[in-house]
Amino acid sequence: MARLKTADKEFAILEAASRVFAQRPFHEVLIDSIAADAGIGKGTIYRYFETKDDLYFAAILHVLDTLTGALEATLCEEMTAPRRLETIATVILQHFWERRQLLVFFQREEHFPIRHEELATRRERILRFVQETILAGIERCEFRGIDARIGANLFLGMVRSVNLFHRSDDRLEDLVAQLMGVFLSGVARRQG
């Protein structure tokens, strides 16, 4: 087999692992399946990851980091707050639109208490994108003075919902429009 650079192989394993773990629950996933999916031997996996648990955890971080990367790449400073929020929603939805199975990793996983901290940090990073945008919106008087932490969580809650319930005949732009319609009116400055 052609040898890959170490980082590439690790990447390949993570991609395979996130695919396979996304399909079935942890206990139904065989390390053999991941090895097969990655096109490598089972033993090789253990050169890169200590245990099945480690690999699982790394796969989740991999998915979250990929999403964070996509967000960082798309957002730019000059946007208005509403435009920024719309972009965030669109990027997240696009990211999972064709990879719905990966969504299980976006949900909060309560079952790893020890590593919970590390996961929380990653999710915090995504939350902060939204939170800071809301704060900026409040400062510029685009939004009313809501609690930015709560607002950001509510926003991401709606995004997650859309991710979960959308059907194949839904159009992404329509759903984003509906979501933004509710959220922006919801946080707009009181009228009259």
Added chain:
Amino acid sequence: MARLKTADKEFAILEAASRVFAQRPFHEVLIDSIAADAGIGKGTIYRYFETKDDLYFAAILHVLDTLTGALEATLCEEMTAPRRLETIATVILQHFWERRQLLVFFQREEHFPIRHEELATRRERILRFVQETILAGIERCEFRGIDARIGANLFLGMVRSVNLFHRSDDRLEDLVAQLMGVFLSGVARRQG
């Protein structure tokens, strides 16, 4: 040991199972632990449930049904749409406030493709409470004419978020108020 009626014993097993399964991932849960928690013998569990999978699945349904029951018991017809929504949010949040671990069952579980249908039905039932309330609100011109299915999902998405992120020093009523503040303005009839 005092003999319980069959239904009671099944109920006791389900309660124990939902407690234990909520604490650790499926593969780390021993049938022995559930038996111990329920205060019964391991063999007895297999008189009521065919396999560990069956028990797990039944435990999830049990939790969802308990929640649905709580909703049915609390809601009454005469409420206005906003009041009804607020009640739904409060009941769901209260239900999980002191039993956060059970939240994993409220999340969409994508990993049981066969039984997915049955689970979807239960969640659909909860969704319908919200959806019908929104429809009623639109009819009575309390809300603008949004898509009720989407609206209901957005609403429940926010509720789930609150369930997930709240901290011990948050007050339930405050969070409900914030949530309702955003959602009600979000779906209010356009002003001016």
Added chain:
DNA sequence: GACATAGAACTGACCGGTCAGTGTCGTAAT
């Protein structure tokens, strides 16, 4: 006596993790 139960002892399939053996590379001596 009929029946439910506890719970200990048992069985065997299953699968995470290992490691001896194989292949591949870079390098250096000839």
Added chain:
DNA sequence: ATTACGACACTGACCGGTCAGTTCTATGTC
């Protein structure tokens, strides 16, 4: 250019622990 060698990545058959599910007996309850 060829050969040789050391280092190390890779492989997959295999091992051994674990635990779901079964069976059985003693102990109750109705």
